[in-house]
Amino acid sequence: MSQTADRIASSPAPDSPTRGLSLRRALDFVGVQNVSLLIALGILVTIIGTQDPVFFQTANIKTIGTAVAISGLLAVAQTVVIVLGALDISVGSQAGLASVVSAMAFTATSGNAALGIAAALALGLCCGLVNGVVIVFGRVNPVIATLATLAAFKGVAQLVSNGRAQGYTGADPVFIFLSRGSIAGIPTLIWVFVLAAAAVHVMLKYTDLGRNIYAIGGNDNAARLSGININRYILGVYAMTGLIAALAGILITARTGSGQPVSGSEGLELEAITAAALGGCALKGGKGAVSGTILAVLLLGVLTNGMTLLGINPFWQNVAKGTLLVVAVVIQQVRSGERRVGLPT
């Protein structure tokens, strides 16, 4: 690993201000933060690809895309929450609840997919608002509030489903389209992910809403005194997160063909946070971008896919994953060359 780091370090840092304008432009576009992720991704792809060319087959590429779609959605939502300076640990169980509800509503309406989906989304919105209200008006710290709703939503999902997978959506054209269909040769799952991500990216980067979210995350006093209604933003962001989590839940239903109260959504919260943090979000807020998160999601997706492809023992996979995370970040830091004192952000 070390010599990788060396290679990076020795290659002239492309973001040095003395560089040519065109390159500067390119970098502003990519974002310095992301360069190191791209490098890591590149290295990883080359290693895996050379080991087993199957990796590059469209079929496999699609697989990676569909595999990361769901955790990717949550990671994107988490990015916004983190930029705001908060955290949402309940996304996983929100998705689980939404999955169950979508399937049950679908069954209850004797097979009306639209209604099933609508019900799930509406519910997601409510879950998000619950989080927001508890935080803003209950004055509960976001982490503990969403740790609480993590348990609560999961419990509700298990209660309504009595802990069993619900209904069967595998025969419904809409759900089939979601899980296996494709537009222009690209699987629907990937479309959903890409579109949602694009929307959030634009919101965060180009609208005043997004800019204010950065401001709140950066210094909420300053934001407040400059006339930003912080509470409304907190509610809004959590509501959006709930909505996206519900979307993820619906995709889970579509893929597994049934409403899954827990299985399929448990542990997604850590994945989402990992991706966001690896993508360059500062957990104290005010810093981060969708682009970085997506790169991180891909990095993790490629790793998982590649290691299975190369038939690496699952236990080693854990070790490898941990190592990759560290290496990827270390590259970033080596490049930014800050001084080595105190807690890194």
Added chain:
Amino acid sequence: MSQTADRIASSPAPDSPTRGLSLRRALDFVGVQNVSLLIALGILVTIIGTQDPVFFQTANIKTIGTAVAISGLLAVAQTVVIVLGALDISVGSQAGLASVVSAMAFTATSGNAALGIAAALALGLCCGLVNGVVIVFGRVNPVIATLATLAAFKGVAQLVSNGRAQGYTGADPVFIFLSRGSIAGIPTLIWVFVLAAAAVHVMLKYTDLGRNIYAIGGNDNAARLSGININRYILGVYAMTGLIAALAGILITARTGSGQPVSGSEGLELEAITAAALGGCALKGGKGAVSGTILAVLLLGVLTNGMTLLGINPFWQNVAKGTLLVVAVVIQQVRSGERRVGLPT
């Protein structure tokens, strides 16, 4: 200044200089933060106790104590990490690794418990230092660093144990003493927990080490500029956490009679963080106390025990747990009566 004095006095802040001395002493002793936890605990105990007096029997009290001992240890360690302004998400898998190693070393030395325990502790120390080094010298944000080692340590534990429960310690007097023994009628498990907690409490509250940890967590610039070696503290705190996690792992081995690579330690990290946050630690650092964390641990332990006692269905238990978390914190906030703007800390 008189203005200030009046203002502070009128608010229920404990450090108000003009409060009645005796009451103030009492409050300083309990810590205003903890009062609300005590209230919540009181309410809970009354409810459960009235439903089923068995709850108050010493046997049951002991059960609660032993049940919370392991997660309690990790929560106490987590408290220190959070006060420092960091987070350690890898405690669970550190404990798992330690559990396996203790059992394997025990078996390898053909039944030398002392060596088994020593090996586990040494290993815990190393794991902690690995975390610290990655953070301080790799400049990796604590959350992502320990997310990484969470995976890595788990992988290592699975590799050395090949995923199987290791050895048999159920016949060894030392391990039996740890799991079933008792001193002065109090189970050894509880002793271990209480002693460790007491030690950490003293360290944090009464030594300059502890005060410096608060300083670093509260404002690392101030700490650095006044000549505190922050890096050394980060390394130290993570090493200590590793040590305590190893202790927890040893207790797991003792209780299950064999080294468990994953089962029994997975998910402990969230429990620990929940307890610390509920106990009043501010996740941005500089604020928190062992006393609060212990109360939180008890609160959660009593809840779980009580609900099982009353035969409440586990799905409801999730909902109840979530609700309790929120309620407990809301009580705190209502009492502190702060303005309802922005993200609560």
Added chain:
Amino acid sequence: SSGQEATDNPDVGGQKTGPITIAYLQKQGDQQYFVDEAAGATDAAKELGEVKVSVVNLGLDSNKAISELDAAIARGVDGIAIVAPDQQIGPQVIDKAKQAGIPLVASDDSLKDGSGAEAPFVGFDGPSMGQEVGKKAGELYKQAGWTAADTRIIAAWKQDLTVCTDRVNGAKGAFTEAAGGDVPQIIEVGTDNTPTGAQDKAGAVITANQNVKHWVVWGCNDENVTGVVTALQNSGKKPADIIGVGLGAYLSCKDWKAGQQTGNRAALFIDGREVGASAIRALVESIRSGNPLPAKSVAKTTMVDATNWEQAGLACT
């Protein structure tokens, strides 16, 4: 595409010579039983030669199951064995394999497709495993000559796992038959399927029933049973007053190996290696010959106790 059109491959692609790769997708791949299963599979592959098995741990994640299934299909494996985290995903799994024309066996937990037709199955029959346990517990209970009045039964399992629920229900039924007479009250304990979790939850139940003399324990797996038994013994109950019948035997065996007095009286030994091996053999046979897969090959389980566990070929780590 709408994703619906079925690419009509023949169910099983004719004879295949040359190297074969098989994907073994396992739920809870880090649990000892499934680790053994994986080991058995790879060993079998070795002795068959020219066969490569890639094992994937699905945890308890149905969504990951689908993802990994896609991945396996995408990289063109010749056969798939899967232990689904949730049996409800059967239709999706079977359809995908069909569309790709890859032979698939359901391992350990059976799978049905949309029309309710079962996929080829290798492993143990969940309910009947439970029945074995219940039967043994019943017999021991009868021998002990305990009465329903001074006895309680603890059934411990992760209540949102369908397979677990099936096993436990199976046990209940069989116990009633075997025990004859009136059945002691059954206390259901929801756990997280870990030994410590079971211990803590059981602790509360035990204190709630302190005047109870005798205890019968069963659960979803050895973790649950040994956990509860330990809790009972820690609370001062004598091993003689406990009838714990494990499921898996890989933890119960530890007491026996050490020659301990223990409430873990017996355990149903289900040999993961056995299942893993036969799954691979079945797949390879069918791929080589082109014959369809055997509909159901149920591996044999043996009830073992302190006296006979070694003969049964149970390796205790």
Added chain:
Amino acid sequence: MTTPATAPPAAEALCVEALSKRFAGVRALHDVHIDVRAGEVLALMGENGAGKSTLLKILSGDYQPDSGRLVLEGEPVVFRTPAEAHRAGVRIIYQEPEIVPHVSVAENVYIGALPRRRGRLLDRGALHARVQADLERYGFAQVLRPDTLGGRLSAAQRQLVEILRALTGNVRVIAFDEPTSSLSEHEVDALFALIRRLRDDGVAIIYVSHRMKEIFRIADRVAVLRDGRLVGQRAVAETSEDELVRMMVGRDLSAMFRRRHTGAARDRSMLSVRSLTTDDVTDISFDVRAGEVLGLTGLVGAGRSELVRAVVGDLPIRSGRVLVDGEPVRLRSPRDAVRVGIGLAPEERKADALILERTVRDNVSLAVLSRLSRFRIVRRGRERDLVNRYVRQLDVRTPSVEQEVRRLSGGNQQKVVLARWLARRPKVLILDEPTRGIDVGAKAEIYSLIDELAAEGIAVLVISSELPEILGLADRIIVMQHGRITGELTHDDATEERILALAMADQLTSEGVIR
């Protein structure tokens, strides 16, 4: 606690030799030679961004110089960390106090050097006693309590903690970076008494300030920096304000500042406060009229900041009314205030005004984003133009508007805050200590800017502890003490003496610190 340095007076305590330091895109220091003798006060002056704080941060081992060296009492020294400088007896009082919020004032003062009993056990008794003694000795006992939590301190109190912290242990060289920027006259007196005592103990003192008056009161010599270069040193006795200004700015500042705005349409009251009472202030009534500048002054802790924060709805109001342009308004949050046209530039720029990790552009456009966007999409072009306009108008020294604000010098950060509100063009503009840490040149600019705003008919409320500033700027001056208005003076009959009399309506202590 200050053990006198044994070096004979007039010996060079500290020499700075050929010091240079660059930052990305900025040359902060270039070949600077300066020396300070034991027992003298060397004033360090220069415009915002001249390099003063950078020099001090190098002395403290916080930054490493690119070239050059430090010589401490004849010995060449290298400070790799603040700890090393601290041990060597070199102390810096930073421009922005660094306070630990959740621990007591006492621990804040002795942070890193906490008294211990046996083992590592903390000796709280000794700690409390020492701090109490320090407070008494330096005359801060009335404004600071050892057991108050750091997070509850006002700007002034924080500054005092920062000062006390620097005095712990053996002090050889001590540098103050604009220590008075958040103090009012009477803390300043106490501070100067303290500095003289240190000087007489043979400590070498470097004193950074933008306030001419202070330089001539306390300093023996003056060294002036411009754009990172040392442009000259003078004995205070042999120089004049004008010369120093010339050296700093490089040109003559035609007489500091003259009020131009006539205060037209004075009759129209844009902001009226009627018997306002909050946790901090009691029965406050005043008007700010269109086209006038109202000065609000008083001693530290008079409650001025709390008053205006209550007015803009950021602190709860117990009773009283607020009218904007004659209309009664109910301001529940600063948002409401901004909407009805009130802007508040708060006192504490780091804590309450700036988003340090974001760019100058983000910070300046913060309050006008919605105006700049169509269909919620922010129009980058317009934004950049607007920001550039005000960055130029206020002469903010920054390589580009994309520079992170935390990299700007203290004064330039303050200018960014002002730019934000100028860009918003409010009806009523409230400025809490607007020229805190701003250099003479920029001050003049900001004064005339405030003047113009008033001339344009905006109602301006200026909070300041700097009496000359208030006297020069305000049409009317209201004075507060202990949360009450103790009097009002018109521009013409206001004098420093009268203001102070009102500010301290009740008795003073010998050091001149409020009881």
